[in-house]
Structures are given as C-alpha cells and as structure tokens.
Amino acid sequence: MAIGEVVIDQNRCRGCGYCVKFCPRACIAIPGDKFSAEGYVLAVFDHPENCNACGACGWLCPHFALEVYKYVDAKPVAAGEVK
Amino acid sequence: MADEKVLLQSNEAVGWGALAADCMCFFGYPITPQNEIPEWFAREFPKRGKIFIQAQCETGGINMLYGAACTGVRAITSTSGPGWGLMQETMSHAANAEVPFVVVIVQRGGPGAGTTNHAQMDYISATKGGGQGGYKTPVLAPNSAQETYDLVQYAFHMADRLRTPVIILSDAIVGQMMEPVVKRKLDFGPLPEKDWAITGFAHRKSGQRLMLSCAQGWTGQPPYLTYQSFMAHLNEKYPQIIENEQKWETWNTDDAKLILVAYGYTSRVCLEAAMMARAEGLKVGLIRPISLWPFPAKIIQEKVAQGSRFLVVEDSLGQMVEDVKCVVQGKTDVNFLGVLARHNPGPGGLIFPGRVLQEVKKLL
Amino acid sequence: MSDTTTKQKVWVSGTPARWVRHPQGGRQCPGCHHPIMERLFCEILAEMDIEGNTICVPGVGCGARMSMVVNIDFITVAHGRPPDIATVAKRILPDRLIFTYQGDGDCLSIGLSPFISACARGENITIIMNNNGGFGTTGGQMGPTTLMGQKTTTCPDGRLPTNGYPIHAAELIAPMKGVAYSARSAVNNPANYQQTKRYIKTAFQRQFAGAGLSFVEVLSACPSDWKMTPLESMEWIENQMIAEFPLGVFKDVDKRAE
Numbered sequence: 192m193a194i195g196e197v198v199i200d201q202n203r204c205r206g207c208g209y210c211v212k213f214c215p216r217a218c219i220a221i222p223g224d225k226f227s228a229e230g231y232v233l234a235v236f237d238h239p240e241n242c243n244a245c246g247a248c249g250w251l252c253p254h255f256a257l258e259v260y261k262y263v264d265a266k267p268v269a270a271g272e273v274k
Numbered sequence: 275m276a277d278e279k280v281l282l283q284s285n286e287a288v289g290w291g292a293l294a295a296d297c298m299c300f301f302g303y304p305i306t307p308q309n310e311i312p313e314w315f316a317r318e319f320p321k322r323g324k325i326f327i328q329a330q331c332e333t334g335g336i337n338m339l340y341g342a343a344c345t346g347v348r349a350i351t352s353t354s355g356p357g358w359g360l361m362q363e364t365m366s367h368a369a370n371a372e373v374p375f376v377v378v379i380v381q382r383g384g385p386g387a388g389t390t391n392h393a394q395m396d397y398i399s400a401t402k403g404g405g406q407g408g409y410k411t412p413v414l415a416p417n418s419a420q421e422t423y424d425l426v427q428y429a430f431h432m433a434d435r436l437r438t439p440v441i442i443l444s445d446a447i448v449g450q451m452m453e454p455v456v457k458r459k460l461d462f463g464p465l466p467e468k469d470w471a472i473t474g475f476a477h478r479k480s481g482q483r484l485m486l487s488c489a490q491g492w493t494g495q496p497p498y499l500t501y502q503s504f505m506a507h508l509n510e511k512y513p514q515i516i517e518n519e520q521k522w523e524t525w526n527t528d529d530a531k532l533i534l535v536a537y538g539y540t541s542r543v544c545l546e547a548a549m550m551a552r553a554e555g556l557k558v559g560l561i562r563p564i565s566l567w568p569f570p571a572k573i574i575q576e577k578v579a580q581g582s583r584f585l586v587v588e589d590s591l592g593q594m595v596e597d598v599k600c601v602v603q604g605k606t607d608v609n610f611l612g613v614l615a616r617h618n619p620g621p622g623g624l625i626f627p628g629r630v631l632q633e634v635k636k637l638l
Numbered sequence: 639m640s641d642t643t644t645k646q647k648v649w650v651s652g653t654p655a656r657w658v659r660h661p662q663g664g665r666q667c668p669g670c671h672h673p674i675m676e677r678l679f680c681e682i683l684a685e686m687d688i689e690g691n692t693i694c695v696p697g698v699g700c701g702a703r704m705s706m707v708v709n710i711d712f713i714t715v716a717h718g719r720p721p722d723i724a725t726v727a728k729r730i731l732p733d734r735l736i737f738t739y740q741g742d743g744d745c746l747s748i749g750l751s752p753f754i755s756a757c758a759r760g761e762n763i764t765i766i767m768n769n770n771g772g773f774g775t776t777g778g779q780m781g782p783t784t785l786m787g788q789k790t791t792t793c794p795d796g797r798l799p800t801n802g803y804p805i806h807a808a809e810l811i812a813p814m815k816g817v818a819y820s821a822r823s824a825v826n827n828p829a830n831y832q833q834t835k836r837y838i839k840t841a842f843q844r845q846f847a848g849a850g851l852s853f854v855e856v857l858s859a860c861p862s863d864w865k866m867t868p869l870e871s872m873e874w875i876e877n878q879m880i881a882e883f884p885l886g887v888f889k890d891v892d893k894r895a896e
Contacts, residue, residue: 196647207669207861207868213828231668247828249651253673253868255664255707258652262645299726325729330755334722337715337752341695341723344713345730367716472711472727474734476690483658483689485705485712 195244196260197236203256206232210248210257216241219248277458284419285352285449288378288442289314291426292350294459297376299325299349301338303357306390307446308380311352332357336364336377343373343439344486346471348430352378354446355388355396359404365439366405367488372470374433374440376426381445381538389621392446393613394538397593400441401567410512412519413441413566415537419453424460425564431462436515437470443566445589447539447624515568522570523562526552530559532638533577535598536587537563540625544587547630556638566594571601578605585609585637587630589616609637654680656689656709663707666700669868671858674825675739675768676704678835683710683735686842692735693727695720697744699775701768704739718749721756724763728845735842737764743773746782746805753807760816760850760894764841767807767853769883770860778863783807785882790863804882808855812889818849820889824857826875830885837887849894857883 197210197219204227210219211234218238225233234256236242244261282290288311292300300315312328319326325342329335335351342349353361358379368375381396383389400413414429416422422444429440475483487493491504498504525545527533534544541562551558561577563570574584583606586595595610602608611633616623649655657663657680664673683689692710696702698717705712715723720738728736745753745767756763772781772790780790780797782805787796797804808822819841823834834856841852857879859871866874 192645195650203664205668209669209868209872212869212872244650245828246651247831250677250828250831251674251825252652253664253666253668253670255653255657255673255677259650260647261650263648265644265646298730301726325726327725327729327759329722330751333719334752334755337719337722338726340715340719341713341726342730344723345727347730349726363716364719371714472693472713473731474691474693474711475709481690483709483711485714487712487714488716489714 193239193242193262195242195262196239197242197248198258198260199234199236200256201227201233203254204231204233205254205256206234207253208234209251209253210234213247213251215245215247216243218242277456279454279456281452282419282423282455283310283450283452284416284422284444285310285380286314287419287423287455288352288426289318290455290457291423292376292430293318294423294457295427295430296348297324297350297430298347299342300351301327301329301335301342301349302351302353303329303332303335305354305357307382307392307449308352308354308378311378311380332360333364336361339375339377340364340368340373343368343375344371344472346468346473348375350376350378350426352380354380354382355384358396358399362403362405365403365411366407366409368439369409369411370407370490371486371488372437372490373486374437376429376433376440376442378426378442378444380449381443383621391621392539392589394445394540394589395593396443397566397588397590400443401569401597410515410567411439411441412436412515412568413443414521415443415564415566417448417538417541417562419451420455422448423455423457427460428462431465432519434465434468443538445538519565520568520570520572521564522573523564524573525560525562527559527561527577527582529557530577530582531557532585532634533559533561533582534585534587534630535561535563535594537566537594540587540589543625543627544630546627547634550627550631551634556634558634563594569597569601574598574601578602583607583609583637585611585633587611587625589613589625609633654684656680656684657707658709660706666703667862669859669861669871670700671770671825672701672703672768674831675701675856675858676707678825678831678838679704679708682835682839682842683708688735691733693731695723695727695736695738697738697740697749699741699744701739701741718744718747719752720744721749721752721761721763721765724765725756725759725761728761728763732762735845737766737842739766739768741774742767742769742771742783743781746807754811757811757814757817757851762845762848762850764845764852764854766838767855768858769855770858771879772860772863774860774863778860783883785878806883808853808888811853815895817851817853817889818891818894819844819852821853821887822855822857822883822885824875824880824885826857826859826872833885840890844892847892849892855883
C-alpha cells in the first residue's frame, strides 16, 4: 500500500538533481532519456513503493516542480469497526 | 484665536511649516549651513510622537525618506550641496516610483566641498536632476522666513497631489535670516487617498497585495504593463506640470525697460536695486521665480513680447540665466551678473544692491 | 482483514499553499537557491498567518524575484538600501513584520553602511542575507564573501590577498549591542532547510519582542555563475563555504540592551 506520492510537473522540472540526491529512499531518479519541452532533463518518480512522504524533495525543489502527498486513513466507512 | 506671530529663523521655519503640514518624519544629517533644521526636528518631533532619525549619511537619509513616503506618511529631509549630491540616485528612484516627499536644500558654495557660506549653485542639479534617467522634480524657492514656512506646507500638498518629490531650494542667507513669521496652517484643498501606499495587504481596502516599485514599466505590473506605457505616462505628467504649476512674483514690470530676474537671497538684493533705480527715474522691474521647475516661462515670454530686456542676477557662474536665455530665444538681450560681482573675493562675499544698480545703469 | 477505510491524499510539501501562482515563479537557473528561500518564506508566513501584515524590502538582484511568488506587500528600492527603508517602515508601522531579503553584494558591499548603521541603531527589523559568494545577477563578479582562491569574472585568477578578504557578516555584527540575533544557516540539504526555517522564525520573534535587529545569513548556491552543476554547487557549499562560514547562532538575546 503506497504511503507517499510525488507528482512531478514536467513543465517546471529543470533536472537539477536535488530531489534525487536528498531522497533518503531512492524514490526519484533522472534516467537521462526524458526531457521537458524546454530541453531540461527530467526527474521521474520511479520507485513509489519506497516513498514514505518525508517531504524533503518538496522542500528543496528550486522550481516548484514537485508536490508531495501522503496517504492517510480517511474516516471509517463501515459501522461497528473499532480502531 | 489670532495666528501666532513669532521671530523665526528660516531654517527653523522649515520645521514649523512641516509641523503645520502634519509631517510625520524627518531624516537628515549634519551639514552646514542647515544644521538648525535637524536640530529643530530632534528637539520638537520625538516629544510630539513623531519620528526623527539622524541617518548615517545623506544617502541613508534620502532612502529613509523614500521608505516613509512608500508607507503613505509625509516626510522631509534637509541638506546642502554636498549632501544633495549623495541623494541623486534615490531622487531618480522616487521619480520612477512616484512617491511624494520634501527635500530642503540650503545652498552653499560649490562645486565639491565649495564653501560653507551662501551661494546659488545648485539650481542646475535641482531643476535638471543629477540622477539617472531624465526625470523632473518640482523646485520651489523661498526668499524669506515667512515664505519658507508657507512653501514647506505648499510643497507637501503639491507632492501628494502630483505624486512626486518636491524640492525647496533655499540658501545660507535666506536660511539664517530671522524674520517675523505668522504661523498658521494653510489649506490647499482636498487630496486623493494614497491607495498606492504600502502597509500590508490586510490594511488595504482591496485586500490585494501591492508592490511599490522603482522600476515601473520594467516589472510589467499594473498600471504600466510595458516600459513604453510608463514613458507615455511621464510624457503626459511633466508637460501638465509645466503648464499648470508655474509660480512667480513681479514688481513693477508693466512698463519696465529692464527686468531683473532673481530668486532667493539675490531677489531681495534685486528688489532693493530696482527700488533704487526707480527712485532715479529708471524703468526697472523684477521677476522673482518662485517655481524654478517648472520655470516660469509664461511671465518671461509676456515681458519679451512687451519689449523688456533682462538682467539675471544669481550667485553662481550662470545657471538660471541659461533657462532665461532658452525662453527668450534670442529675441532680446539677456545679461548676467554673478558670483564674480561679489563685494569681496572671500567665501562670504555678497552681491550688493549697489553693484546691481551699477550694472543696471551700464545697460540702460 | 479487509480494510474498510479509504485513504485520502494529504499534501505534505512542494508548492506552498498560499503562494502567488505566477507563471514565472520558480523559473530561475536550474538549481538556484532563491526559490528554496521563497518557499521557506511562504511556509513561515503562512504558519504565522501574517501575510497581510508583512512588508518585505528586497535588495537588487535575483532575490528580488521573490515578489512574484510570496503573497505580501513589497517596496523595491536602490541597491543596498533596504535596511534604511525597513528601518522607517518599522518605526511607522511597528506592529507589522518588516524584513529585508538581500544578497551578499547588496548587504555587504554597496549596502554596508545602511546595514551596519541599522545594527548600531538596533532597529527592530529582520535582515535576511543570501550569501552566494558574489554578485550573481550580473554574471558572477567577486563579492564581499567570495572565498580566497575562488575564481570569479573580476578575479579570474582566483581571489588573492590583494583583493582583500571575505566579510563574515554574522560574526561581525554579533558583538553590537543593537543586534539581538545573528545566525548563519544554509539550504543545501533537508536538515539545513529546516534549521534555516527555525532561525528565521526565531529572528521574526526577536523583532516582535523589540529586542533589536535580527539577522540570518543563508549560504546559498549560484550554479550558473559558479560554473558548476547544481549538485556540484551543493558540494561547494558543504565542503568549501561552510568551512569558511560556519553555521550556527552567534548572538541570541530576547531583550533590548540597556
């Protein structure tokens, strides 16, 4: 079950590599074969199963290209279920 | 209740005039011959809950002035020639951002450190602007303590009305004179609200944030979405000021064959000289520009058409005389009496009425 | 066991919720640290819920682009002069949060006089200085914080003793009575990002306590002018700049000096 999700805006990413370097779980990579419309090499969120939504990549992105989300439990929908 | 009548030094009259205009702040720096001005504000402002800061230098002073004006309050500084030189960059920024404040220059000898005594050598830098980009700033020239008190109030109103800094160009003689002054608050009419002032968007009716920029036109922010639209705006603003804001005073010019043109202390000298000339039957008059920018071209042109000739008297090597010549356009002769006509060659030398009369007689 | 709850997505980090969605926001050189600071300001001001009562006076340089994305009032002014404007804005509007955001050239070269004078007077303003070792906007000339041996366009052989020595602003002003808080941080890794955020928040608190001038110097990268990749520039901060400009708090008092 995924914990975190990183959405990368391909119009904003400039391939600086900070997210790759500072992700503690190697969730993001720059494969080198994907490019933005402006010609910058793109980062991809290629190991979502590792992401724990720490948010570090989102803090350090210089181009407002990353949004980090965490999946949290919504309210229980079944009656009688006790947590 | 009768207005208070007091004996005031013109320099101190700056302070009383600013107080009457509800000025909130003074920022300045020591320089002769205007130290009475910051000293007045240091005494009188803090105890009234107003702000006095002696800045680290005149550059600091003018930037503090800019900052105060950006928040929408009235603020004033004073200086002399060398300090005025340091203020040029931010005068230009203020002209771009269109923020209002008042700068009092009490002229001394120049160039450089010059002298610490009177002169009239900052006319060009005040009226043409010493900073970058070709802006214009209104300049008003008092010649008495009463007029200093009145023009400071007028300057604040003009600055707010036109959204521009305004310069009061005094000199060491005018500044040091002690004369009776009737102190009263002058009312020049209603003013628009300063909706451009920066105070935090929670305090703005629109609730929208604002940037007050010294790069209007370049930033692409409303109302000047392009640089050219900002240029077009200045191209309207300055001619309107030239048309509407000229101020002058005349003495006996209706039948004058020769008209003296002088401002500040030399205008008092010339009034005396003109009176002496009339007593001898010579048809001499006086035009006293009160606004130096916009230069009172209208009255000069009127007198050119009347057939008068001109003698410009200013305590410099010739600055205002160039503007007179420019307006006259060679249609008649424009003569000049300047710093070399002082009665002694020292820093304290004066152009006396007798010397002016001597020149008048040479010409007539 | 079947999971009868559903998951919902909660935003964690990235684009600050209350920033201005400007089309040019974040479009600086790849790896520029100014937008990281912009995000930091947006986060801090939102957490303090104070945007409507804040005025920033940016210096002249790429840092001034923060006016595109940070949702507050701004006053722009001549190079080096923000401390003068901030001084006056705070005196006139003492309940607002007033801060400057200047580069090392703006603050320590042309602006050294306004900077030190504001410190001496103990103005209740916050000065945030972005230290990227030179004049970035104009193409990478030597600045007051350029390191010895560092090559720039106006010291192409590297900074020599004849070019003088870097100014250490945070240490320089710490002994001054008018200074309440002086700290240095960086945004070159997640831990330092959070530390910078804490320092700036503390600085803002010192402002409201009326304790005097608060100052935070932030080591920052300019990959374009350093002629490095963004990741190399992070290494430069880690290995070279921090050795010369140590991180930490150099002064912290919460009351105005006698």
